[in-house]
Amino acid sequence: MNMASKIAKSPVFPSIGALLAEARQARGYSLDDLAETTGLTVAELTALESDEDFDASRIGRTAAALGVLDKI
Numbered sequence: 001m002n003m004a005s006k007i008a009k010s011p012v013f014p015s016i017g018a019l020l021a022e023a024r025q026a027r028g029y030s031l032d033d034l035a036e037t038t039g040l041t042v043a044e045l046t047a048l049e050s051d052e053d054f055d056a057s058r059i060g061r062t063a064a065a066l067g068v069l070d071k072i
Contacts, residue, residue: 016059017049017051019068023066023067024066037065059072
């Protein structure tokens with residue numbers, strides 16, 4: 001298990017995926033909306049939100065599009 005996945009499963013800190021999903025939903029974006037904005041696929045976004053993908057570039061693009069880059 002790598003460090004990112006240990007942090008993502010920590011009971012103290014919400015996971016990166018949870019933060020991204022919450023921010024997306026709070027803004028009323030669907031996965032399709034966010035995919036169009038970021039240039040990522042729905043499958044890539046789903047993997048990020050479910051903490052199956054820890055690609056820093058994709059996380060950064062998504063967080064920036066949602067305005068939560070400072071929270072990750």
